[in-house]
Amino acid sequence: MAKYSVTVTPVDNFAGHSKVRYGVGEELEISVVEDPVPSTPTAMEWSVKSGKATVTNSGTTGAAKVKCGSVGGAVVLELKNTAGNAVLASKRFQVVAPSDVIFKQVGTSWHVSGMASAGFKAAIYLSPKDVSFKWVTIREGAAPWEGSGCLEKAKPIAVSGTGKFSETVIHPVLGTWIKAKAGGNSANGTLMSGQDTVRTGTPKTGRGELTWRIPWFYKVIGATTEYQFCVGVHHAEIDDAGKTTMTKFNVSVTKNKADASSG
Numbered sequence: 123m124a125k126y127s128v129t130v131t132p133v134d135n136f137a138g139h140s141k142v143r144y145g146v147g148e149e150l151e152i153s154v155v156e157d158p159v160p161s162t163p164t165a166m167e168w169s170v171k172s173g174k175a176t177v178t179n180s181g182t183t184g185a186a187k188v189k190c191g192s193v194g195g196a197v198v199l200e201l202k203n204t205a206g207n208a209v210l211a212s213k214r215f216q217v218v219a220p221s222d223v224i225f226k227q228v229g230t231s232w233h234v235s236g237m238a239s240a241g242f243k244a245a246i247y248l249s250p251k252d253v254s255f256k257w258v259t260i261r262e263g264a265a266p267w268e269g270s271g272c273l274e275k276a277k278p279i280a281v282s283g284t285g286k287f288s289e290t291v292i293h294p295v296l297g298t299w300i301k302a303k304a305g306g307n308s309a310n311g312t313l314m315s316g317q318d319t320v321r322t323g324t325p326k327t328g329r330g331e332l333t334w335r336i337p338w339f340y341k342v343i344g345a346t347t348e349y350q351f352c353v354g355v356h357h358a359e360i361d362d363a364g365k366t367t368m369t370k371f372n373v374s375v376t377k378n379k380a381d382a383s384s385g
Contacts, residue, residue: 124164126184126201126211127155134254138308143216143250144190145306147257147342154184154201154211165204173197174217192342193349194219220248220255220340220351224311225318225373232321232385233377238272238330238360240368240377241321241385246300247311248340254306255340259299260314262354263337271330272360273322299341320370322358332358 132139133149144150156164165182174191182204190197194217201211225244232241248255303315322332334356341348357369364379 124160124210125157126166127157128184128201128211128213129153129155130188130213130215132254134256134305136254136306136308138252139254139306140252143218143253145253145255145258145312146190146192146194146217146219146340147345148190148217148254149257150188150190152184152186152188152199152213156184164210166201166210167204168199168201171198171200171212175199190217192345192347193217218250218253219349220250220258220260222249222352223247223338223354223371224249225371226310227373227375228317230384231375231377233366233381233383234323235381235383236379237323237325238327238364238366238379239321239323240358240366240375241319241323242368242373242375243385244318244320244370244373246314246316246318247307248314249311251306251308251311255312256302256305257343258312258340259301259343260338260340261299261348263339263350265334265336265356268333268335269331272324272326272328273330273332273358301343318354318370320356320368320373322356322366322368324360327364328360329362330358330360332356 131151166184167179168177168186173196175197176189177186179186199213224247228243228245233239300314300316304313306312336354337350338352339348339350359367367376
């Protein structure tokens with residue numbers, strides 16, 4: 123009886139990539155070796171038995187390309203004899219969606235001397251780290267202002283002498299979808315092409331606190347449906363002396379009011 127050995131290779135194949143999990147939208151290549159090798163190769167093709175994926179067969183040798191769907195879940199593929207429709211082999215794997223964002227600060231922290239202020243820029247990585255989100259785009263959604271003390275306000279505060287910077291009451295929707303800048307990486311996750319600028323400042327004095335609970339969305343390139351996958355909490359806290367701590371995801375910076383301007 124013939125045996126059919128199946129090999130699945132992700133197109134974005136990096137060291138540490140899971141062999142049983144793949145990211146939403148991820149593209150895979152699949153091949154089959156028939157043992158013993160018959161004098162006339164068996165004509166065979168793959169199909170999706172269950173789950174969200176599409177298969178494009180390259181002839182009838184068992185070679186095919188797989189495109190993972192836009193949502194997570196189990197996928198089962200079946201290899202069938204094209205002549206008798208008998209099942210020769212099957213392959214099961216898990217598709218996973220982004221679950222979180224990992225920040226890595228870029229450059230110096232932001233601060234305006236003499237003003238309660240702090241901020242930073244961050245490179246954006248998607249996790250889980252053992253799959254690739256190369257075919258995913260992301261954006262931020264809107265979030266209402268939650269403020270108290272010197273950061274409790276009903277209208278924008280224009281900050282004089284600091285260029286174009288001003289606070290907004292409602293965190294705006296990021297209209298541009300950000301694509302991946304690089305492929306998967308088991309150490310850091312999938313690097314996205316944009317950087318997040320995170321900052322809060324006010325010329326007012328006294329204690330205050332601000333929170334934006336910002337929804338983050340993803341969609342697979344070429345798809346129309348978007349899905350929320352996490353919340354990025356933009357949190358700023360100012361003490362009575364004007365020391366400001368700015369936190370979002372896993373990055374936090376603190377600046378004293380008298381510190382030199384930076385960033």
